[in-house]
Amino acid sequence: xxxxxxxxxxxxxxxxxxxxxxxxxxxxxxxxxxxxxxxxxxxxxxxxxxxxxxxxxxxxxxxxxxxxxxxxxxxxxxxxxxxxxxxxxxxxxxxxxxxxxxxxxxxxxxxxxxxxxxxxxxxxxxxxxxxxxxxxxxxxxxxxxxxxxxxxxxxxxxxxxxxxxxxxxxxxxxxxxxxxxxxxxxxxxxxxxxxxxxxxxxxxxxxxxxxxxxxxxxxxxxxxxxxxxxxxxxxxxxxxxxxxxxxxxxxxxxxxxxxxxxxxxxxxxxxxxxxxx
Amino acid sequence: xxxxxxxxxxxxxxxxxxxxxxxxxxxxxxxxxxxxxxxxxxxxxxxxxxxxxxxxxxxxxxxxxxxxxxxxxxxxxxxxxxxxxxxxxxxxxxxxxxxxxxxxxxxxxxxxxxxxxxxxxxxxxxxxxxxxxxxxxxxxxxxxxxxxxxxxxxxxxxxxxxxxxxxxxxxxxxxxxxxxxxxxxxxxxxxxxxxxxxxxxxxxxxxxxxxxxxxxxxxxxxxxxxxxxxxxxxxxxxxxxxxxxxxxxxxxxxxxxxxxxxxxxxxxxxxxxxxxxxxxxxxxxxxxxxxxxxxxxxxxxxxxxxxxxxxxxxxxxxxxxxxxxxxxxxxxxxxxxxxxxxxxxxxxxxxxxxxxxxxxxxxxxxxxxxxxxxxxxxxxxxxxxxxxxxxxxxxxxxxxxxxxxxxxxxxxxxxxxxxxxx
Amino acid sequence: xxxxxxxxxxxxxxxxxxxxxxxxxxxxxxxxxxxxxxxxxxxxxxxxxxxxxxxxxxxxxxxxxxxxxxxxxxxxxxxxxxxxxxxxxxxxxxxxxxxxxxxxxxxxxxxxxxxxxxxxxxxxxxxxxxxxxxxxxxxxxxxxxxxxxxxxxxxxxxxxxxxxxxxxxxxxxxxxxxxxxxxxxxxxxxxxxxxxxxxxxxxxxxxxxxxxxxxxxxxxxxxxxxxxxxxxxxxxxxxxxxxxxxxxxxxxxxxxxxxxxxxxxxxxxxxxx
Numbered sequence: 001x002x003x004x005x006x007x008x009x010x011x012x013x014x015x016x017x018x019x020x021x022x023x024x025x026x027x028x029x030x031x032x033x034x035x036x037x038x039x040x041x042x043x044x045x046x047x048x049x050x051x052x053x054x055x056x057x058x059x060x061x062x063x064x065x066x067x068x069x070x071x072x073x074x075x076x077x078x079x080x081x082x083x084x085x086x087x088x089x090x091x092x093x094x095x096x097x098x099x100x101x102x103x104x105x106x107x108x109x110x111x112x113x114x115x116x117x118x119x120x121x122x123x124x125x126x127x128x129x130x131x132x133x134x135x136x137x138x139x140x141x142x143x144x145x146x147x148x149x150x151x152x153x154x155x156x157x158x159x160x161x162x163x164x165x166x167x168x169x170x171x172x173x174x175x176x177x178x179x180x181x182x183x184x185x186x187x188x189x190x191x192x193x194x195x196x197x198x199x200x201x202x203x204x205x206x207x208x209x210x211x212x213x214x215x216x217x218x219x220x221x222x223x224x225x226x227x228x229x230x231x232x233x234x235x236x237x238x239x240x241x242x243x244x245x246x247x248x249x250x251x252x253x254x255x256x257x258x259x260x261x262x263x264x265x266x267x268x269x270x271x272x273x274x275x276x277x
Numbered sequence: 278x279x280x281x282x283x284x285x286x287x288x289x290x291x292x293x294x295x296x297x298x299x300x301x302x303x304x305x306x307x308x309x310x311x312x313x314x315x316x317x318x319x320x321x322x323x324x325x326x327x328x329x330x331x332x333x334x335x336x337x338x339x340x341x342x343x344x345x346x347x348x349x350x351x352x353x354x355x356x357x358x359x360x361x362x363x364x365x366x367x368x369x370x371x372x373x374x375x376x377x378x379x380x381x382x383x384x385x386x387x388x389x390x391x392x393x394x395x396x397x398x399x400x401x402x403x404x405x406x407x408x409x410x411x412x413x414x415x416x417x418x419x420x421x422x423x424x425x426x427x428x429x430x431x432x433x434x435x436x437x438x439x440x441x442x443x444x445x446x447x448x449x450x451x452x453x454x455x456x457x458x459x460x461x462x463x464x465x466x467x468x469x470x471x472x473x474x475x476x477x478x479x480x481x482x483x484x485x486x487x488x489x490x491x492x493x494x495x496x497x498x499x500x501x502x503x504x505x506x507x508x509x510x511x512x513x514x515x516x517x518x519x520x521x522x523x524x525x526x527x528x529x530x531x532x533x534x535x536x537x538x539x540x541x542x543x544x545x546x547x548x549x550x551x552x553x554x555x556x557x558x559x560x561x562x563x564x565x566x567x568x569x570x571x572x573x574x575x576x577x578x579x580x581x582x583x584x585x586x587x588x589x590x591x592x593x594x595x596x597x598x599x600x601x602x603x604x605x606x607x608x609x610x611x612x613x614x615x616x617x618x619x620x621x622x623x624x625x626x627x628x629x630x631x632x633x634x635x636x637x638x639x640x641x642x643x644x645x646x647x648x649x650x651x652x653x654x655x656x657x658x659x660x661x662x663x664x665x666x667x668x669x670x671x672x673x674x675x676x677x678x679x680x681x682x683x684x685x686x687x688x689x690x691x692x693x694x695x696x697x698x699x
Numbered sequence: 700x701x702x703x704x705x706x707x708x709x710x711x712x713x714x715x716x717x718x719x720x721x722x723x724x725x726x727x728x729x730x731x732x733x734x735x736x737x738x739x740x741x742x743x744x745x746x747x748x749x750x751x752x753x754x755x756x757x758x759x760x761x762x763x764x765x766x767x768x769x770x771x772x773x774x775x776x777x778x779x780x781x782x783x784x785x786x787x788x789x790x791x792x793x794x795x796x797x798x799x800x801x802x803x804x805x806x807x808x809x810x811x812x813x814x815x816x817x818x819x820x821x822x823x824x825x826x827x828x829x830x831x832x833x834x835x836x837x838x839x840x841x842x843x844x845x846x847x848x849x850x851x852x853x854x855x856x857x858x859x860x861x862x863x864x865x866x867x868x869x870x871x872x873x874x875x876x877x878x879x880x881x882x883x884x885x886x887x888x889x890x891x892x893x894x895x896x897x898x899x900x901x902x903x904x905x906x907x908x909x910x911x912x913x914x915x916x917x918x919x920x921x922x923x924x925x926x927x928x929x930x931x932x933x934x935x936x937x938x939x940x941x942x943x944x945x946x947x948x949x950x951x952x953x954x955x956x957x958x959x960x961x962x963x964x965x966x967x968x969x970x971x972x
Contacts, residue, residue, distance in 0.1 A: 005788040005847070006804060012844045013811055016822035023822065027690040030359035030825065032381035044689050049681075050658070076716065084710040092959040093717045096724070099955050099962075101905035103923045104944045107930060108727045111742070111937060114524055116726070119741045135468075135523035137665075150719070155966070162967035211815040214907045217927070223470060224523055225665030226658050232817035236912070239821045241352035242656035243377060245359060247689055252818045260813045314916075320932050345917045348931035359821070360828030362915050528933075 017256075023249040030245030041250035050226055051251060054234040055258075061141060061230065062209035065148040069205050070198070073153045077160030078186065091161070098154035102147075106218020109147045110134065113219070137227040140220050144228065147215050152208070156201050163197030164190065199270040206266060210259055231255050310341040311596050316357075316364035318350035319583060321550050322617055326368070333603050340596045351655070358383060363588040365597050368420065371581030372651040375417065376408025384416035384586040385594075392418055392601045400622045403581050403647060416586060418605060421619035423582035424636040425478060425545030425648070426565040428552070433460060433540045434562070441564050441635070443572040445510065452517040455540040463514060464539035465522020465667075466530035470660030473667055474650045476514055476543040476566060478578045481507040482646040483568035490652045493683070500679040508672045510568060514543065515667045523668055527551070535559055547582055549618035549632045563635040565644075577639035580648045582619055656689075657682045731941040738937055750938065757943035760933065765918065766925040767950065770904055773835055773921060777842035777903040778896050785847055785895065786888055789854030790880055794866075796859075805855065811848035816908060824912045833915045841913065842903050850895050857891045858884070893965040904951055922947040 024041055028034030045051050080091055097105070114132040121129025133139040171189050180188070191198070213232040216222060222229040222237065229237070231251070239248035317326045323346050330342040345364065347353035351374050357363060363383055369375045378384065387393055393401070393415060400419035409416050434441070437458055442448040452462035466472040484506045492498040515522065519539070531551040534542045542548065546563060553559055565577040585604060587597050603609070607623060614621045614628045620640060621628060627637075639645060653659050662682070666675035726742060731753055733746040757763065792808075795801035816823075827837045861884065869879040885892075907923040914920060920928070926947055933940060955962060 002788055002791045002801075002804065005784065006807075008840075009808065009811075009844055009847055012823070012826070012841060013814070013819070016819040016826055017814065019822035019826065020819060029377075029381065030355065030821070031361065031383070041689065044685065048685060076713070079709055079713055082709055083704060083706050084713060085705050085707070086710065086714075088960065090713050090717060091963060093720055095959070095963055095966075096720055096952075096955070099901055099905075099951050100948050101907065101923045101926075103905075103907045104926055104947055105723070107926065107940070107944060108723050111730070111941075112723065112726060115738075116742045118524075119739070123741070131521045132524040135521060135668075150723075154720075158963055158966050207813075207815065211817055213817065214923075217907070223468075223661060223664060224668055225470075225661040227665070232815070232820075232908075235817050235820060236908075237352070238656065240355045240359065240824075240912075241349070242658075243355060243374075244656045244686075244689065245821055247656075249821055252821065256814065256818045259815060259818075263813055323932065343916065343918065346928070346932070347917070348928040356824060356912060357915055359825050360833055360915065361825075362828050362833065 020249045020252050023246050024253050025250075026246040028246040029243035030239070034246065037246070041247045042254070044247065045250055045254060050229070051234065053226070054229045054231045057141070057228060058210060058212065058230045058232075061144055061148065061212055062206055064141075065145050065152070065209045065212075066202060066205045068145065068149045069152045069156055070201055072149060073156035073201070074160050074198070076153070077157045077164060078190065080157065081161055081164040091158075094157050095154045097151045098158075100151070102151055102214040103218050105151060106147055106215055109143070109150075110219050113143050134220050135224060137224055140224065140228045143219055144212070144215050147219060148209060148212065151215075152205060156205065159197055159201055160194065163194035167193045199267070202270060203263060203266055207259070207263060210262075310339055311593050312341045312343060313365040313591075313593050313596050313600060315342050315344045315600070316350075316354060316367040317344055317346050318354070318368050318370060319617075320346070321547070322583075322613070325613060325616055329604065329609065333600060336603075337596075337599060340599070342600065354378075363590070365588050365591045365593060366600055367586045367588075369417070369584050369586060371404050371407060371417070371419065371584045372648065373407065373653055374655045375404070375584060375586075376651070377655060378408075379404075379410055379414075379416040379586075380408040382410040382589060384410065385589045385591070386410060386414040386416060387418065387587070388413065388415050390415075390598075392598070392605050395623045395625070396605075397622050397624055399643075400581055404584055406647070407651065410589070417584035418586070418601065419581045419622040420583040420585050420604065420610065421581075421614055421617065422579055422622055423546045423619055424563065424633060424640060425475060425547075425578040425580070426563055426636055427476070428534070428542045428544055428546075428548065428632070429562045429564065430534065430537060430540050431560045431562040433537065437540075439540075441562070442567060443575070444567050444570045446570060448567060449513060449517075452514075452541070456517055461519045461533075461539040462517035463541050463543050464525070464530040464533050465515060465518030466525055466527050467523040467664050467667060468526035468529070470664040472527055472530070472544065473511075473663035474660060475545060477507070477511055477663065478648045478650055479566040479576070480510050480568045481649045482576060482578055483574060484510070485649070490649070493652075494687075496684075499676075500683070501673075501676040504676060504679070505672070507568075508666070508675055511663075512667065512670055512672060523664070545578070546618050546620070546633060546636075549630075550616065561632040563632055565636055565639055576644050576646045577636050578648055579620070579640065579645045580651065581622070654683075654686050656686045727941050727945055730938060731945050733938050735936065735938060753938045753942035754946065756939045757929075757946060760939065761925045761929045761943050763925075763943065763946055766920055766922045767946075769835060769919050770921045771950070773838050773842070773910075774900055774903040776835075776839040777846075778899045780839060780843045781846050781850065781899045782892050782896055784843060785850040786854050786885065786892065787880060788847065789851045790858055790884055792851060793855040793858040794863075796855075805851065808848055808851045811845075812852070816845070820908070820912055827913055828915075833913055835914075835919045838910060838913055841909060842899065842906075846895075846899055846902075849898075853895065854888070854891060857888065861887055890965070890968050893961070894968045897962055897965045901951075 025036055025038060026034045027037050027041070076094060080087065080094070084090070113134050118130050118132055133143045167190060172185060175185050175189060211232050212230045213236070216228055216230055216233050220228045222233050235248045235252055235255070238244045238251070315326070315330055317323065327344050330344050334340060334342055354367070358378070396419060400422055401415060404417050404419060405415065433455070437454055437460070439451045439454055442451050455462040481504060485503045486492070486498070489498060489503045493503070528551070530542060531548055532555065533539055535552045535556045549561055552561060565575050567575045569575070585601060587601060591597055607626065610621050610623055611626060613619065614626070615630070618630050618632050619628065620633070650659060662675065662678055666672070729744070729746055730738070730742060732749045734750050737746055792801050792805050796805065823841070827833045827841070830837070832840060865883050866879050869883050874882065905923065907927065910921045910924045911927070914924065926943060929943060930940060
């Protein structure tokens with residue numbers, strides 16, 4: 001029963017990877033005739049500002065969002081795990097964003113950013129707010145990060161709560177008797193105990209934010225200009241719309257190498273931290 | 278909080294119901310009719326083509342027409358091509374992408390097909406120059422042409438005593454008059470970046486050297502040299518938009534224009550139905566966009582707005598032929614052109630819509646040029662580049678980006694270069 | 700010392716913070732009930748009366764019932780098939796970890812966690828079409844296959860914690876591996892099945908990129924895809940658009956409200972292993 005699974009997986013996952021590698025050496029538009037061009041696509045990639053910008057932008061969004069999501073969700077998880085009223089209901093509410101489609105939530109946020117915030121800004125007389133954040137390259141990324149954090153924090157909160165419940169209560173009681181402040185407790189008991197969960201969340205968040213796509217389609221479509229294109233969006237747009245299937249296949253191969261390298265580095269680094277804390 | 282052992286019964290019931298639905302869905306497929314796919318790119322004419330397809334089905338009970346109106350049609354069509362899933366019949370815009378597909382031998386050769394009878398030769402030439410599958414091939418049927426100058430609000434022009442501008446400086450003067458009167462001269466719709474290409478086409482057609490694109494394909498010139506004045510004048514026009522033109526798109530713009538919030542709209546005839554959508558009897562004037570100081574040099578940009586094409590390797594050529602012939606009947610085209618304010622492509626048909634009155638003399642006397650933006654290889658993000666330029670106003674950077682992108686894209690491929698013969 | 704005092708300050712703070720989640724949803728609801736001329740301003744005002752026609756328009760314009768059905772079929776199909784197949788594969792791998800071949804397989808599957816979908820987007824579009832799987836069935840297959848990487852990872856960890864005595868007892872009774880799995884192991888996997896089922900359900904229901912590149916026939920479009928098309932064509936008709944967003948989000952939301960505790964604990968189990 002494993003053999004068919006492996007075969008199917010090979011056909012739908014490994015073969016496309018290999019195909020992508022093959023096409024990356026061609027100038028195929030994905031249909032019709034094409035020629036082998038050797039490494040030319042790869043050389044062109046490194047001199048293409050649109051591609052380089054997409055990488056830079058993707059790292060920016062992924063980096064900022066990963067940090068922001070983990071800070072926000074760890075904080076809220078710690079609070080939700082304290083002695084509060086209506087704990088279940090509140091947890092239920094905080095988990096809601098995770099069950100909604102990013103694209104659709106993105107459209108709602110798009111309206112909020114484009115119409116409601118400027119109206120609010122005008123009412124409060126804040127000039128900075130009175131134009132939409134999404135229409136300016138220097139602020140559009142912020143809108144994308146806000147949506148990303150809003151949507152992704154939910155899942156991470158739940159994981160952190162699970163982690164916090166593995167911390168024995170008597171540790172806190174002992175330290176409370178020693179007169180440790182809450183922050184001190186967090187630093188020396190809570191965080192070391194849930195370091196494993198922190199690692200999982202950091203790795204998973206980064207990986208999912210590096211593939212950011214829906215958020216951008218819903219909020220900016222990659223604009224203004226091509227200033228908010230992520231790598232995934234560029235592969236889609238260039239590969240299909242621009243008819244540069246082969247070129248974007250090369251981009252995919254490079255992206256793959258980048259992601260694997262990053263993931264390995266991240267895992268090594270975080271696991272070292274886990275044991276050394 | 279103790280986790281429950283089992284899922285609530287409700288959830289299980291819901292899942293079961295959904296499964297039953299799924300089973301029911303797979304049961305109702307196939308009714309013995311031949312299915313042809315009709316890929317329809319034009320958002321504004323969605324309803325119209327749906328009705329047409331339904332009418333065709335009523336007359337041809339053996340054929341089922343699946344109409345596909347995707348978002349982002351060019352990407353959707355290319356995605357289908359990558360999948361080797363070419364729709365049986367397509368409407369496309371007669372632009373660079375059409376040429377690229379034609380050269381890649383996606384479309385059937387219609388040479389000698391009765392469906393071409395009575396089609397105006399000059400429009401056949403237009404699509405032939407975009408690109409074709411081989412010498413002498415005809416890869417599409419021009420269905421409707423457009424006129425792309427600019428649209429203006431007749432009432433506002435009268436109210437403010439502005440005459441139809443015949444030179445570029447008169448156009449700017451008119452814009453200034455409106456701005457001083459508190460009316461937005463041109464409504465900026467940069468959220469849809471393609472809208473910036475609309476004024477770009479007439480400006481560049483009148484301002485660039487005659488053989489500019491031929492030279493550009495041969496690396497004999499650069500945008501920095503041939504398009505400097507085009508970029509400068511385009512930027513001038515966009516000085517007269519509402520603040521924050523980037524937060525509004527095509528639909529916002531056409532709606533605002535219909536509400537009388539802007540005096541002019543830098544769009545072609547294709548936008549008229551959209552403008553009239555909420556206001557059927559709104560008077561719209563049109564004019565060719567003057568780019569120079571000599572009215573005699575003003576030309577009208579006109580292209581084939583809608584081309585019908587059929588898949589080269591379709592499974593149902595007979596049914597497709599029937600459908601194509603149905604679409605190309607005179608009454609159908611007349612009705613379409615009336616509804617969409619388009620220029621008919623069949624000899625002997627014309628469109629006397631008042632929104633075309635201002636440009637009809639150009640059409641009749643043949644003072645017509647094609648869309649220069651169709652010369653761009655689709656992989657160049659022309660719309661986004663224009664969008665960035667019109668926000669930053671940095672002409673030098675824009676021209677440099679155009680040149681760099683052009684050279685980079687050209688260096689990356691061996692096909693489809695210079696296929697468009699101006 | 701041991702009295703549980705409720706920290707009301709913190710409770711209040713969390714309630715206020717939960718508004719960040721609720722406000723966009725509130726906003727979507729009020730907008731969906733407005734007429735176009737009530738728009739404008741910050742948009743947080745309540746509508747004058749409930750304008751139900753928006754929902755009727757959205758229902759008609761997006762072909763809501765068809766799209767909802769497509770989404771449901773794809774989601775249910777993906778969840779059911781995933782649970783039936785992935786657990787089985789994981790079981791085979793988990794119980795043979797001592798053999799190099801299976802250890803290699805495990806690594807092969809799990810390493811796919813590092814291959815984000817955009818990387819194989821272009822070839823997969825081509826390939827599914829060649830196999831005539833650019834339809835709902837193909838989408839279900841893809842969700843099941845792409846779920847393997849993560850699911851084998853969690854199922855294997857869970858199966859490793861199940862003592863082997865039960866299976867050995869079943870083997871002595873003469874049960875085949877097949878029967879042992881379905882009669883003994885699969886019921887024990889229920890908690891993990893719940894987790895995998897929930898995650899697969901959320902993914903398949905809300906996914907946009909995969910349907911976007913795989914589905915060709917407009918008749919099989921899923922809810923997010925339909926919203927995308929609708930958005931491009933009726934972008935300024937906000938009330939109707941919001942009504943259609945609400946309808947697209949509603950089914951899963953309703954299921955969630957009824958089974959919230961169970962969903963959350965299911966997700967947690969996936970993390971704690």
